[in-house]
Structure formats: structure tokens, C-alpha cells
Amino acid sequence: MKLSRTDRSFDIPFPFLLAGLVLLTLVLFAASVVFGRAGVLIPNAGILIGAPTTPEAVILRELRLPRAILALVVGGALGMAGAALQGLLRNPLAEPGLVGVSGTAALGAVATFYSGLAAVYPLALPLGGMAGAGLAVVLLYLLAGRDAPILTLILAGVAINAMSGALTTLALNLSPNPYAAFEVFFWLLGALTDRSMDHVDLALPFITLGMGLLATTGRGLDALTLGEDVARSLGIGIGGLQARVIIGTALAVGAAVAVSGVIGFVGLVVPHLLRPAVGHAPGRLLPASALGGGALTLAADIAVRFATDGPELQLGVLTAMIGAPFFLALVLRTRREGQ
């Protein structure tokens, strides 16, 4: 990690950076389809069209492809939302998982899933996730918006996280299904194991919509780095900018968490690694973080398949093991700079 040098910018032309990230993401996406517990499987054109007839085709189409797509878009949503929140709150530690947005999204999804609502009306699952995420972002903005000290943001996040985690656990404990209590692992430490195309169908439209909305905030976030007054004088509507970041984050993160559980730290690590490479411009950081988030999540999701022999590691465990030390280092650096 190049923490000590993150204040400087790297001399990478932005198009080259994006092209490199696209390439990396494509390679990891392909690897995610090729490598798995059933060994190396190379897809061919015959496998990808028509009804799957062989076990290999079923594994590729029904297990690995949805998994790779979800890793890409869930990671992309988390990376981009992290970059957008950091830009809006002008706070380097804002991250969907840390500030409780993901946790509240999980609570919303849990409420719709275990009540049986999602079984009757499948769209209830992502809608529940998005409602939870939306609630948390609004709450967060009220508690720690507009240049609040970093500590306020983190404390607000701790409170929102504690509440949503407790309520999620409570809902699972109260479920009449005896397995539900075990599933708190999935919701608090996400996974993409054995997800299906159904989950892609549920989440992808909302994630795309949310990320599309976040993509429109680039110019506004760039202007916001100069302060709200300057941004306003540059013709940026602050209210509209806030609304787009909040709604975009709610849609993208809410729908993502509803099918993957909480995968933490992606939105923290990725923007921080990429910020120097985009010259600290929040606008450019958005697409770069989306690609980087997809790449990091794809890589982590490949790693969890082979980390153990038994049941797969939770994806959120791995991202936390990468992200938590990173977070600590950032806290130390922030403290040093504050002195």
C-alpha cells in the first residue's frame, strides 16, 4: 500500500487508467468463470447459447456466470458509492459498509425475505434493500452532512451499524425457520456462493440505474471540492447533487446488498488506492472506482473458492481482512494530519 504517497498524483493519463482497469476487470471476470470447485472449465460458443445440456454448461451458465456478473456489479456499486459519498461528505472515511448504509440495506432485505414477502413478490427483496439503504443515507446526511468532523461521521456510522446489525440478528432469531439464525453470517459478511441468474435479474436493473445516477454527479462533486459557495457560483444545484448521490447510493448499494449481503471496505479501499491516480478529482474517481470495485470483488470472490477445502469463506470476511488494516492506517494518517 502506498499510503505515504497518496497525497501525490501519479502521471497516468485518465484514458489509459480506465483502459487498464477495464482490462484488469475483464481478465478477472474471465477467471471467475473459468476457475471453480468443479475445476477449470473453458466456455465455448455452444455452451453459451441454447439450453444447457451438459453438467459443464449448467455449471458455467447457472453458477459461475451469475456469480461473476454479481461480483462485477456489486463491487462496482460499492466502489462507486464509496467514491460518491466521500465526495459529497468531503470525508475520506465515508464508505457504505462503515457508515451503516450496507447494514441497513441488509436489514431491509432481511425483513422482506424472512417475512415471506419476497417469496410472493420477488421484487420486494431489492426494494427492501433500497429502502433500508435510503433511510441510512438520509440519516447519515442529517447526522454528519456538510463538512462535519470525521469523528462525527464515524460515530454516526457506528450507531447506525450497531442498530441495523442488532435488528438484523433479532429478525433472524425470531424467524420460524430454524436455519435463519445461521444466515446472519450471510447478511453481515456477504457472499456470492451459489447465487443464481434470478438474483442477477433482481439486482442488475436497480444497480445499473443507481450507478447511472451516480455517474451524473461527477461535475458537481468536482465543484464541491472548492466549497459549497464556489460550487453554487459555478451553477451547481447543491440540493439536486445531494439528492442524486443519496438516491443513486440507495439504489446501487441497496439492490447489491439485497442479493449479496454486506461486503465491507470495498468502497473504502478502492477509491483510496485510485484517488492519486486520477489527480484527486472526485468526478474521475467515480468510473475508476466502479471498475476497481468490480475488479477487487471479482478477485476476492475467486480467492474465497480456494481458501478452504470445506464450505467457502464468506466474501465479507476476506474484504474485511484486506480492508480493516487499511482503515486503521487511514485513521492513523488522518490523525497525524489533523495535528
Added chain:
Amino acid sequence: MVAVVVLSTAPTGATLAGAPVGAPAPIPTETVKGKPQRIVSMNLCTDQLVLLLAERDRIASISYLAFDPEISHHALLAQGLHANHGQAEEILPLRPDLILAGTYTTRATTTILRRFGHRILTLDPASGFADIHDNIRRVGKALGEAPKAERIIYDFDRRLADVRRRSSPGRLAPRTIVLQPRGMTTGPGSLVDGILRAAGLRNLSADLGVTGMGFLPLERLIAARPDLLVVAARTAERPSLTHQALHHPAHAALGDARRIELPASLWTCGGPQAAEAVARLAKAADTRDEGKPRP
């Protein structure tokens, strides 16, 4: 299998280590004459045997799981009885003269109750048909219902022999995988394996290196091309990710595998209801399409 998982996380009496004040007087084993009249069972599988063997008015309490028809074969018999959650505080005031518990579940509670001098019978989960015989016999003896227990064992064996006699001679043993929740499957050395073999099925998990309870990634399950998939029947109104995973679209996509949904209540606990599971599986094996070449 379900019962073991569930009960091992059920609240136990661990926090009751300091003896409650005013606890009922201990009832030494030696003074219990004749049949126990205040029977308490704290485990789903001992519940089943108690409900089967003892008269209703002698049952003081059974575990709350016994009332759930999805996992409890005798849920109808359970209706109206007192339910416990395996906590010492609930059990002590009942002044039981016999307590039945699982060896691996509610252990802290069992320890406390034993310290109070209660007579406790712990039962291992059945890992085969021999264990079913033993468990029925042990509980029958403890309840003072040994002749009834022998009758139940006799009927159970006769039913299994019937299934064997009726099954089509010379049919190929379908290559079968049992899908347990959380990606688990059951290989040799388990009750479910015994049920499969009694039904004339070949347990493919054994070929994949699983013994007892083992993890089988979904990808490897699909790659193994089973003829039959046995899964616990689910109820949609109590959703869980675990049950959703048992119905992953990848199973349906592989059209040539037949799927049998078996109520969990028939194979969760080792009891005479296992014969019903055997009969249903054997029937499914007999009616499946023949003549497919086996790799």
C-alpha cells in the same frame, strides 16, 4: 440432522450455574419404582420416541421443536402438551421423574439437572438402523414400556422387509445424492445412507469421498450427474436462504436428474418413521425411467 444443528445452538441453561433458590427436592434414581409418571424430553428425537411409547398423561413436557410438523413426525400427538426450550429453569418446577436428552444437545442443562439428582437418559443420534433398534429399546425400557418397544421394532423390521420384497428385482441402483441444507450431504456411516441402501439406491456421495456428514460444493454435485436428488420438502411460508439454495435453478437445468422431496420429519430423527422414508424412496426408484446408459 436438523435437530442436532438446531438444538446445539438452542439456549441452554449455562447461565444457571449458580443453583436456583428453592429448587425441588432431588429424586434419587433408586426410589423411582415402576413406570415414570412425569417424563420430560428436551430433544426433538427423544420427543418422538416418548410420544410413541408413553401414554399422554405421563408426559410432563417435550421440546418446542416437537410441535413443528415439518421436522417432527409426531407433531399431531404433541398438540396440547407442555413445551420446553431445554432450559433448567423450565424443567425443574415440573418435578420430572425421568428426563430424556440428546447426548450433544442442551449439555449445560443436562449437567445442572444431573447435579440436582434427576434421572437422565441421554441418547446418541441414530447413525444407522441398528441405532434405531437400540434407541427404541433403551427408551422403552426406561419408560417401563419394553414390550411395546419390541412390538414397534418388530413392525419396523417387517415394513422394511416388505419394501425389499416388493422392489423390482435386478433394477439398476439409481445414483443418488442427498441434498442437506448448507451444502452438506450424507455419506456412509449416517442414518440417511442406511435409508438409501435399504431403498435400493446407491449413495453417490460415497464415490465423491464423503463419509458421515460432508460438504459437497454445488458445482461438484452438478458435475457428478446424479440420477436422483433427495431433498427435504420445504414450506414456502417460512423462507430461508438455506432452503432457497436447495432449489437452485442449476438443479432444474440438469433435466435428467429426478428429484424427490422427502419430508424432513421422516429422516431427521432415527425412529420407525424411517421405514416410511425407505418405502417412498424405493417407490421413486422403481418408477424412474430405465435403460439409460450409465457412464
